[in-house]
Amino acid sequence: MEFDLVKEKFAELRVKAILEKLEEPFDPDLIYWKPQAISKSKDKAIAAAYADPRAYSDRFNEVLTPAGWSCHYEVTTIDPIFDEKQTEKWKQFPYKGKVLVVATITIEGIGQNSGTGESDALDENAITSAEAQAFKRAATRFGLGRYLYDLPKNQWVPYDDTSRRITDPPELPDWAIPKKECEDCHAKIEPYQHGDRVISISELIANGQRKYKKQLCVACQKARVKPVVDKPGAKEAMSA
Secondary structure: OHHHHHHHHHHHHHHHHHHHHHHOOOOHHHEEEEEEEEOOOOOEEEEEEEEOHHHHHHHHHHHHOHHHEEEEEEEEEEOOOOOHHHHHHHHHOOOOOEEEEEEEEEEOOOEEEEEEEEEEOOOOOHHHHHHHHHHHHHHHOOOOOHHHHHOOOOOEEEEEOOOOEEOOOOOOOHHHOOOOEOOOOOOEOOOEEEOOEEEOHHHHHHHHHHHHOOOOOHHHHHHHOOOHHHOOOHHHHHHO
């Protein structure tokens, strides 16, 4: 009986730990901004933050491994609605139907969540767009990307109407930036200026994982690189 209680408590702690990791903010490099509303002068827009679906799937893989979760899609369509009595209105505002997608994400040992997505059937990427929307909505129910809805609202920023892009996106608040720590010195991993290029946090972490199988800051990565003079015969070669 006591063993069962310990086992149950361990399972609860495991689920809590997994959900907390899933809820962590994405790397700022993975956050994009789109115009939600445009000013009359067309030089400013309200910025809305979003992340690519790959950020969500990468987070699932990072926390659960690819074997620990799955996603199932169901695709249906809504046929066009046509009223013969409103022919002129139909010509002016044609409704050609929609593609509907339901995405169901299953996490082993935790459960399932579903989300829906839709797109106009005339869109050549209708299924892709609807699937991405459904997948992110289902993932949000597990906590992924939910913090994006809590970012400051109605932030007007510079906008270029020609490219239809936000040229100077708002800064993310501190609570929306992941606190990545070095596994060696436990310092916060910061972007690194290398010549004219800034190496992002995600790049530093990826490099550390690839070379040293650890999440390391730039200082600890440099410390692991042996100087050329330490190699056999290096001193003689340098003095020659």
